[in-house]
Structures are given as structure tokens and as C-alpha cells.
Amino acid sequence: MESRFTSFVGGPTGPWKIVSMRAVSGNGMALASHLDLRDGLTEVEDVTWQLRGVASHLRYTNEDERKVLAAIQPALNRPEARCAVLIPIRKTAAWWLLAQDERRAIIEERSRHIAIGMTYLPAVARKLFHARDLGEPFDFLTWFEFAPQHAVAFDALLVALRSSPEWDYVDREVEIRLERKC
Numbered sequence: 001m002e003s004r005f006t007s008f009v010g011g012p013t014g015p016w017k018i019v020s021m022r023a024v025s026g027n028g029m030a031l032a033s034h035l036d037l038r039d040g041l042t043e044v045e046d047v048t049w050q051l052r053g054v055a056s057h058l059r060y061t062n063e064d065e066r067k068v069l070a071a072i073q074p075a076l077n078r079p080e081a082r083c084a085v086l087i088p089i090r091k092t093a094a095w096w097l098l099a100q101d102e103r104r105a106i107i108e109e110r111s112r113h114i115a116i117g118m119t120y121l122p123a124v125a126r127k128l129f130h131a132r133d134l135g136e137p138f139d140f141l142t143w144f145e146f147a148p149q150h151a152v153a154f155d156a157l158l159v160a161l162r163s164s165p166e167w168d169y170v171d172r173e174v175e176i177r178l179e180r181k182c
Contacts, residue, residue, distance in 0.1 A: 004055045006129055008086055008141060009036045011047035016084060016178040024162070026090070026172030035086065035178055037143075041134070051088055053129025053141040060104050065114050074122040081125065081145040082180045085154065088131075088138035090172035096132075111164035120157045123150040138172065 010018070010029070014036030021031055032048035041052050058066055095103065107113045117126065124146045132139040146154050158175075161167065 005039065005041045006053055006055065007038045007041060007044065008051040008053075008143075009038060009044050009047050010034070010049045010051075010176075011036070011044075016180055019177045019179055021174065021176045024173040024175050025170050029088075029174050029176075035176070051086075051131065051138060051141055052134055052136055053131040054134065055127055055129050059100075059130075060107050061114060065108075065118075068118060069114075069121075072118070072121045074125045076125050076127060076143070076145055078125070078145065078147075080147040083146050083148055083151060083154075084178040084180070085144045086176040086178065087142045087144070088172075088174050088176075089140045089142065089170055090138045091140075091169045092171045095169035106166050106169070111161075111166040113161060113164065113166055116157065116160045116164075120153055123147070124154050124157060138174075 010032030012033055014034035016035040016037075018032055018035055021029060023029075030048050038044070044050050058069075061069065098106070108115070124144055126142060126144045129141040129143065130139070131141055144154060
């Protein structure tokens, strides 16, 4: 997979209207009214905030999981997916001191993160952006899209993930709910 850099720009304009923003863990973020997703990492001026990440290879997914995801993961930007949620997450220093195989064990063997996510496909599409190595304030930027009728399912997905052992390692999380402007 080719790396793809994306900037999430919160400010006064953009195709996504911010419906709500809340700090789930740690500090929140400045309020903005709209969100724009832009290709690349260039700094954008006159905005409330900008978060940058890269979608690259799958780091914690094994081959069997990758095949299933490829078969059932819907594309982003589906016309019916008028709802979106951006969830920036930062993990604790203790998380990053673990070896990658130990993090994988927590993510899937103990928390079932990938398996939980798969149960909500194809209703809820998602894409993970890595930000830690870019020096950003969050380690991961997770982008979800779904049709309004799948909002309850999306909320159930969040409850399941946040109640898992993996979330013991989250020290900052912000939930930004959005609606696509028609």
C-alpha cells in the first residue's frame, strides 16, 4: 500500500459540519465549526487546528484478517455515509515501551479490537492514520463514516472498544462527530 498523507483541518469552512466535540480522555481541543480533509501535510493557515497523519501498511493485522477486511471493508465517501467521526488518540508511554508483538497481543488476543471492528462492517467504514512519527499531538487519527441509520451501531462499536484492555493505554482521546453538508 502506498503511504497517503492527510491533513484534517478544523476551521470555519469545509464539507463536514462539526456537530459535537468532546474530550473522552485527557485534554480536549479548540472548538471548530467545520472539518476539511486535505491530501498532503502542508501547513494550513487561518484555521482553528490541523491534525496530520499517514495511512500506510497495516501494522497489527495478520494475513487472514487482512483478507477478510479487504473483502468486506467498504470504500470511504459513499453517498449514503453522511455521518463521520474523527477520533484522535494518544497512547501512554507504557504502551510504546512494549514490543510490537506485545501490543498486537493486547490489541487482538486480549481486546479483540480487529474482530470487534469487523462485526460492524460494512455499515461503518473506517481508516486509520498514523501520526506519532510525524510529531503530532496524537498517535492515531481514526476516521469513521456511516449512514445515519447506523449511528446506534457505531455507538455500540465505541462502547465495545473503549471497554477493552487496550483502552487502559489511552491517555488522550477526543471524539469529533460530523455531518456531511448537502
